[in-house]
Amino acid sequence: MNLLKDSQTSRTKSLRRLLAAFLLAAAATLAAQAPPVPAVPQPPLAPPRFIVVLDAAHGGDDPGGSLTNPDGGGQPEKAFTLALSVRLRSLLAARGFQVITTRESDAAVDSDRRAEIANRANAQACLSLHAAETGSGVHLFASSLSPAAPTRIPAWKTAQAAWVTRSLALAGVVNSALLQAGLPVTLGRATLPAVDSMTCPALAVEVAPDRSAGSNPADSFIDPAYQARIAEALATALLEWKSEARQP
Amino acid sequence: MIPRYQAVLFAILLAASVIMGVVLWQLRERAHQRLLQGHDSAPTQAPQVAPAEQATLLVASDPDNSLLTQLQTLPLPQDPGSRARVILGKLLDLYAAPGAAHPVPGGGASIAQVFLLPAPELLSNPVILSDPSGAEGRGKPALSEVERGPAVSSRRTPGTRAPLTPNPAPPNGPLLAVVNLTGSFVASHPSGLEAENLTLQSICGTLHANLPRVTQVRFLVDGQQRATLAGHADLTRAYLAADAAPQP
Ligand SMILES: [Zn+2]
Numbered sequence: 001m002n003l004l005k006d007s008q009t010s011r012t013k014s015l016r017r018l019l020a021a022f023l024l025a026a027a028a029t030l031a032a033q034a035p036p037v038p039a040v041p042q043p044p045l046a047p048p049r050f051i052v053v054l055d056a057a058h059g060g061d062d063p064g065g066s067l068t069n070p071d072g073g074g075q076p077e078k079a080f081t082l083a084l085s086v087r088l089r090s091l092l093a094a095r096g097f098q099v100i101t102t103r104e105s106d107a108a109v110d111s112d113r114r115a116e117i118a119n120r121a122n123a124q125a126c127l128s129l130h131a132a133e134t135g136s137g138v139h140l141f142a143s144s145l146s147p148a149a150p151t152r153i154p155a156w157k158t159a160q161a162a163w164v165t166r167s168l169a170l171a172g173v174v175n176s177a178l179l180q181a182g183l184p185v186t187l188g189r190a191t192l193p194a195v196d197s198m199t200c201p202a203l204a205v206e207v208a209p210d211r212s213a214g215s216n217p218a219d220s221f222i223d224p225a226y227q228a229r230i231a232e233a234l235a236t237a238l239l240e241w242k243s244e245a246r247q248p
Numbered sequence: 249m250i251p252r253y254q255a256v257l258f259a260i261l262l263a264a265s266v267i268m269g270v271v272l273w274q275l276r277e278r279a280h281q282r283l284l285q286g287h288d289s290a291p292t293q294a295p296q297v298a299p300a301e302q303a304t305l306l307v308a309s310d311p312d313n314s315l316l317t318q319l320q321t322l323p324l325p326q327d328p329g330s331r332a333r334v335i336l337g338k339l340l341d342l343y344a345a346p347g348a349a350h351p352v353p354g355g356g357a358s359i360a361q362v363f364l365l366p367a368p369e370l371l372s373n374p375v376i377l378s379d380p381s382g383a384e385g386r387g388k389p390a391l392s393e394v395e396r397g398p399a400v401s402s403r404r405t406p407g408t409r410a411p412l413t414p415n416p417a418p419p420n421g422p423l424l425a426v427v428n429l430t431g432s433f434v435a436s437h438p439s440g441l442e443a444e445n446l447t448l449q450s451i452c453g454t455l456h457a458n459l460p461r462v463t464q465v466r467f468l469v470d471g472q473q474r475a476t477l478a479g480h481a482d483l484t485r486a487y488l489a490a491d492a493a494p495q496p
Binding site for chain 2: 058062064065066077130131132133134135136139141184186187188190191192193204206208211
């Protein structure tokens with residue numbers, strides 16, 4: 001209670017200070033007949049942080065698919081996606097991104113909650129991470145919703161419709177980064193409950209063994225080098241996406 | 249001299265055995281009649297009798313996440329529902345064959361039924377797919393509702409073929425196809441965004457290519473609604489057959 005009151009009084013104090021500074025600056029500009037300069041940088045005007053949401057799909061009682069290792073053992077998809085999320089998070093943090101994850105442990109998170117976390121983050125990119133044994137390389141999926149103009153209060157289940165065009169642009173950037181890293185990529189559209197409710201450029205990234213010539217798909221899943229290659233390529237893609245977003 | 253009571257008892261026993269004999273004879277006759285009737289209504293038209301026709305299959309390929317058009321000549325029944333089942337059965341036979349580009353075990357027997365219903369009314373009618381009570385056991389409520397409708401249906405029973413009831417030809421409106429998959433097919437389907445979506449897209453695309461009036465497709469598993477195919481692709485919604493994209 002006290003803490004709350006303290007924070008409230010400190011907030012009003014800082015607000016007052018802000019107002020005073022603004023008035024002072026306004027007076028100074030009037031006196032100097034100079035073009036107006038913003039006196040105090042307002043929080044929303046502060047240099048926007050580039051936020052990326054990483055959503056490790058599945059978790060808890062939803063193991064996802066099962067991925068077989070060459071030694072005969074298996075790994076649930078949920079463990080793979082979490083490991084990739086952790087790896088990618090540290091790569092992105094090292095590159096100055098602010099990263100928000102939907103789960104940090106083997107916890108059950110439903111698709112609505114995932115979208116909620118992403119939407120609250122106001123992120124510039126959201127990646128939902130999956131893994132599968134079928135196909136080859138990395139499968140990129142954007143929402144299959146048809147693009148729609150943004151509305152003030154978008155319908156929850158189709159909120160992504162206003163972002164689909166941006167999501168497809170993000171898919172293009174990620175696609176070229178993965179191809180540059182020598183990974184096979186397929187592009188597609190799909191219905192994904194979590195992604196369809198996200199209000200950010202969003203993609204589902206499904207990692208499959210590399211079955212292109214000269215690679216051994218059997219050890220792809222446990223091979224840390226393969227996972228690192230994908231994470232590196234995704235981080236590179238997001239850097240490129242960031243620099244594109246900075247350009248007006 | 250036989251006592252009087254013994255004579256009466258003998259008469260009663262004799263009468264009883266005669267009556268029982270008559271009843272037994274009648275029951276036997278009735279059972280025979282029933283057997284004959286059942287034989288009469290048994291299917292007489294074998295699939296081999298149907299003329300061979302060309303069908304267009306949209307065959308999925310995992311390595312490049314694509315659908316390839318393939319023409320197949322196979323005996324096709326006239327009834328649209330049976331026709332759809334035979335064509336989809338052929339498609340799944342290709343997936344079950346060794347070396348398939350989209351391997352899914354199960355084969356043609358995985359399509360239990362295909363029902364064709366007028367599309368618009370039935371989409372707004374929740375009774376078809378929303379009864380989870382299952383009072384009569386697995387699949388009964390959903391299926392019986394479907395069968396009651398003006399459906400062109402086909403049912404696969406081991407060893408016999410469905411009687412081709414002379415259904416009144418439906419008007420030339422759009423059709424909703426309800427594809428009832430077997431539980432064993434779904435249980436053995438590989439998990440993954442790409443693999444699951446390809447199966448659904450190839451089924452929807454193949455239905456539309458051969459029965460252009462089919463514009464929407466819904467999926468049941470053992471006659472019941474299921475959340476996802478194998479953890480990813482949504483089975484609760486109707487899919488648009490033309491572009492195999494789900495309808496919001
Ligand atoms: Zn998954």
